[in-house]
Amino acid sequence: MSLEDELLKQRLERIAEIEALGYRAYGSRYDFTHTIPEILAGYGTKGAEELLPEVRVRVAGRLMTLRHMGKAGFAHLQQSGERLQIYVKRDAVGERDFKLFKLLDIGDIVGVEGYLFRTRTGELSIHAERLEFLSKTLLSMPEKWHGLEDVETRYRQRYLDLIANPEVRGVFLTRARIIASLRRQLEAHGFVEVETPMMQPLYGGAAARPFITHHNTLDIDLYLRIAPELYLKRLIVGGLERVYEINRNFRNEGLSTHHNPEFTMLEFYQAYTDYRGLIDFSAELLAQVAREATGGTTVEYEGCQLDFSHLERYSMREAVVHFWEGEGRPTPEEVADPAWLRRHSSKPTAGEALTDLFERQVEARLIQPTVIYDYPVETSPLSKNKPGDPAFVERFEIYAAGMEIGNAYTELNDPQEQRRRFEMQLGMRERGDLEAHQMDQDYVRALAYGMPPTGGEGIGIDRLTMILTGSRSIRDVILFPLLRPEGAIDLVTQLQSLDGK
RNA sequence: GGGCCGGUAGCUCAGUAGGUAGAGCAUGUGCCUUUUAAGCACAGGGUCGCGGGUUCGAGUCCCGCCCGGCUCACCA
Numbered sequence: 253m254s255l256e257d258e259l260l261k262q263r264l265e266r267i268a269e270i271e272a273l274g275y276r277a278y279g280s281r282y283d284f285t286h287t288i289p290e291i292l293a294g295y296g297t298k299g300a301e302e303l304l305p306e307v308r309v310r311v312a313g314r315l316m317t318l319r320h321m322g323k324a325g326f327a328h329l330q331q332s333g334e335r336l337q338i339y340v341k342r343d344a345v346g347e348r349d350f351k352l353f354k355l356l357d358i359g360d361i362v363g364v365e366g367y368l369f370r371t372r373t374g375e376l377s378i379h380a381e382r383l384e385f386l387s388k389t390l391l392s393m394p395e396k397w398h399g400l401e402d403v404e405t406r407y408r409q410r411y412l413d414l415i416a417n418p419e420v421r422g423v424f425l426t427r428a429r430i431i432a433s434l435r436r437q438l439e440a441h442g443f444v445e446v447e448t449p450m451m452q453p454l455y456g457g458a459a460a461r462p463f464i465t466h467h468n469t470l471d472i473d474l475y476l477r478i479a480p481e482l483y484l485k486r487l488i489v490g491g492l493e494r495v496y497e498i499n500r501n502f503r504n505e506g507l508s509t510h511h512n513p514e515f516t517m518l519e520f521y522q523a524y525t526d527y528r529g530l531i532d533f534s535a536e537l538l539a540q541v542a543r544e545a546t547g548g549t550t551v552e553y554e555g556c557q558l559d560f561s562h563l564e565r566y567s568m569r570e571a572v573v574h575f576w577e578g579e580g581r582p583t584p585e586e587v588a589d590p591a592w593l594r595r596h597s598s599k600p601t602a603g604e605a606l607t608d609l610f611e612r613q614v615e616a617r618l619i620q621p622t623v624i625y626d627y628p629v630e631t632s633p634l635s636k637n638k639p640g641d642p643a644f645v646e647r648f649e650i651y652a653a654g655m656e657i658g659n660a661y662t663e664l665n666d667p668q669e670q671r672r673r674f675e676m677q678l679g680m681r682e683r684g685d686l687e688a689h690q691m692d693q694d695y696v697r698a699l700a701y702g703m704p705p706t707g708g709e710g711i712g713i714d715r716l717t718m719i720l721t722g723s724r725s726i727r728d729v730i731l732f733p734l735l736r737p738e739g740a741i742d743l744v745t746q747l748q749s750l751d752g753k
Numbered sequence: 754g755g756g757c758c759g760g761u762a763g764c765u766c767a768g769u770a771g772g773u774a775g776a777g778c779a780u781g782u783g784c785c786u787u788u789u790a791a792g793c794a795c796a797g798g799g800u801c802g803c804g805g806g807u808u809c810g811a812g813u814c815c816c817g818c819c820c821g822g823c824u825c826a827c828c829a
Contacts, residue, residue: 258798259763259780317789324786341786358779372787395764395778397790402764404821416764459829505828506754607829631829687829725822736820 260746263390266355270385273351279386282363285310288331295368295376306367309378311336312386314415315360317396325353326377329364333418337377338364349383358396359389391743408738410731420728426545427717427729431498433544434518434711437537443494443520448483450476450500456695457481457634459687460503463513476502481634481708482695484521485663489703496520498713509725510655513734516713525707526636526662527646531623534650534658534709535563538621538716545720553653553719556619563650564622568610571624575614603628603643618651627661633673633689635661650711657716660709667699 267277286294286309295307313329313336324341342350344366356362363384371377393416394400400416407413413420435445453472455462457479465474480497487495498518505511522529542549542560549561566574569587576582586592587609590602597605606628618624625648629637635645650658664670673689674696680688717729727733 262780319788319791320785321788321791322785324788326788326791328789337789339787343786369787371789373789375787375789377787392763392779397778398765400764402760402821404760405764407821461828503828506826508828509823511828604829611829627829738820 257746259392260390260743260750263357263388264750266357267388270352270355270388273348273355275352275385277385277388279363279384282312282384282386283310284312284363287311288313288329288336289334291336291368292334292376298376300370303368303370308365308367310363310365311378312361312363315356315358315362316393318356318358320354323350327356329362330415333421337371337375338366338380339369339371339377340380340383345380345383349380352383352385357389357392359391359393360385361387361389404735407727407733407735423717423721423723423729424731426721427713429545430541430717430720431713433541434498434537434713436544437540438494438496438520441494441533443496443522444492446484446487446492446495446497447499448477448480448487448497450502452477452483454690454692456689456692458501458503459689461505461686463502463504478503479517479710480519481710482692484519485703485706485708486695486698488521488523488663488706489698489701493523493704494521507734509727510715512714512726512730515726515730518711518713519708521663521706521708523704523706526705527625527648527660527707530660530707530709531563531565531625531648534623534660534711537711538563538650541716542720551720551722553722554724556653558620558652558719560621560652562621564620566622566624567626568606568624568628569626571614571618572606572609575617577613577617601628601630603630607631615651615656616654619653621650621652623648623650632661633677634664634670636664636666637669653719655715655719656712657719658709658711660707663703663706663708665699665703665705667696670699671696 270277288311291309291311295303311329311331313331315327316330316335317326317328319326323343324339327338327340328335329338340350340353345353363386364378364380365382365384366378366380369377369379394412400406400413405412406417406420438445451465451467451474453474455475455478457477458481460478462475462478465476466472467474479501480499484495484497496518497520498516500514501517502514503511504513507513522533538560539549539562542551549559551558551560569584572587573582573584582592582596587606593602593605593609597608599605599608607630610624614624626638626644627635627647627649629635629643629645632645632647635647638644638646645661647659647661649656649660664673674691677689678691681690714726714729717723718726721729723729
C-alpha cells in the first residue's frame with residue numbers, strides 16, 4: 253500500500269476513534285473569547301506574574317506542531333497566520349480529552365479552553381483544561397520549517413500555500429489594503445463606484461484580443477471586456493461626473509510574470525479636468541496608497557528603493573533623450589524630427605517610431621515612479637489632441653520598477669474626430685491588426701450628445717500590488733492565477749475506494 | 754512559439770562513474786507530566802513526471818511528450 257493510501261486509511265480510522273470518544277469529527281460552532289492574534293497582542297509581553305489572576309481564554313485554530321511527552325504534550329495552534337502554544341496535561345484536561353489529544357494530527361482544527369501562563373522557557377501558552385474537536389485533516393501538512401516551496405503546488409493549491417507560508421497571507425492583506433485605500437481616496441474626492449458590463453457585444457477601450465462567449469437565449473456572441481472605458485465615459489455623458497470601477501479585465505494574450513489573462517484594473521473618470529489635473533491627483537493617490545499599504549512612501553523592490561512621495565515627470569521625447577544609454581544618444585531636435593525617428597525604427601510612422609524607441613530605450617529604466625506624458629496620436633485613438641501639436645495627444649503613463657502601472661489621458665470628446673479615429677482603426681483591422689479598435693457606434697452617438705471635457709485614468713492593481721509587496725511575479729499577487737488544468741487527482745479515487753469501509 | 758533550468762517518499766532535498774534508491778521532517782509502535790527543529794528505540798512508506806530507445810543492466814545516456822519556473826519574442 254502506498255504511503256498516501258495508508259495515511260488516508262489511518263486518518264479515517266482515527267475519525268472513528270474520535271467519534272467513539274463522543275466528539276464529532278467535523279465539529280460545529282465554537283465560541284471563542286479571543287483570536288490568537290488578539291492574545292499575542294494583549295498578553296505577548298506580559299510576565300508570568302502579570303498573568304495572575306488567571307486569564308481564562310477559549311481559542312480555536314489549526315494544529316501546526318505536536319510534541320507528545322507521555323502523559324502531557326505541547327502543540328502550536330495557528331490562526332490568521334500567527335501561532336500560540338498550548339500545554340495539554342492529562343491531570344488538567346481529564347482522561348477523555350487527553351485521549352483525544354493523543355489522536356490529534358498536525359493540521360487538525362481544535363478548540364482549547366484554559367488559562368494563560370508562561371512555560372519554563374518563557375513562552376506564552378495556554379494551560380489547557382478542555383479540548384474540543386472541530387475538523388479533521390486527512391492529508392499531511394507540508395514540512396514544518398521549509399513550508400511549501402514548490403511553486404506549482406503553491407499556485408494550484410493556494411489554500412495550502414496560505415496555511416504553510418504565512419507571508420503569503422501578508423501579500424494578500426496588503427493587496428486588500430491597496431484597494432481599500434484607493435476606494436477611500438476616490439470616495440473622499442466625490443467619485444462614485446459603478447459596475448459596467450463584463451460581457452460586451454463590442455469590445456473596446458484598449459488594444460487587445462478578447463475572450464469570446466455566447467448567450468443562448470439571445471443567441472449572440474459576447475466578449476469579455478478588455479476595458480470598461482467606453483461605458484464609463486457614457487456615464488460621464490449622463491452626468492455622473494466622477495465615476496470609478498475596480499474590477500477584472502480579460503485579455504486573451506500570453507502569460508508572463510507581468511501578465512495574467514484576467515487582471516484587476518481601477519479606472520476613474522473626472523469631468524472638467526484634463527491630464528495635467530490627473531498627474532497631480534495620481535501623485536497624491538499613489539503616495540497615500542503606499543503609506544496605507546506599507547506604512548511609508550519608500551518601498552524596496554528588487555534591491556531598489558522606490559520613492560512614492562512624488563512622481564518624476566518627462567515628456568516621451570524628453571525621456572528618450574534623458575534615459576538613452578550607450579551610443580547614438582539623440583538631441584532634443586532629433587527626437588522631434590520625423591525623418592530622424594523613422595531612420596531609427598522599422599515602424600512606418602514617426603509617432604510609432606518614437607513609441608518604439610521609448611519602449612526599447614527607456615521603459616525598463618523607469619525604476620522610480622515616473623510619469624511619461626505627451627504620446628503620439630497614432631497609438632492613442634481615444635485621447636484628445638494637444639492643441640497646437642496635432643501629432644501628439646494629452647496622454648501620460650505611470651511607470652515604476654520598469655513596469656507600466658497606469659495610463660491616463662484627456663478624453664477625446666469630439667464625436668466627429670472620434671468617428672474618424674475609429675475609421676482609422678478599422679483600416680488597421682482590415683490590414684490584419686487583430687487588436688485594432690472596433691467602431692462603437694453608440695459611443696459616437698453618446699459623444700454626440702456632448703461629453704464635458706474629461707480626464708480618465710487606469711491603474712493596474714496587480715502590478716501596483718507587486719511593487720508594494722516586493723513580488724517578482726504577478727502570480728504572487730493573484731490568489732488563483734491561470735495555469736493549465738491538472739489531471740485527475742488521486743485523492744478522489746482513493747476516497748471512493750475507502751468509502752464505507 | 755524559441756532558449757535555458759527543473760519534476761526522485763506526503764513535504765524539503767541528496768543520488769557520485771549506468772550496477773537492485775537515500776537523508777531530515779512527516780507517518781506507525783513503545784518510553785517520556787514545562788517541550789519547542791523536544792528526545793530515545795524500532796518500523797512502514799517510491800509506477801524516480803509519462804512513453805519509447807540504447808544496454809546484460811537506466812533515476813542516471815538518447816528521442817518524443819506532459820507539467821512548471823526563468824528568459825526572449827508577443828502583449829502599443
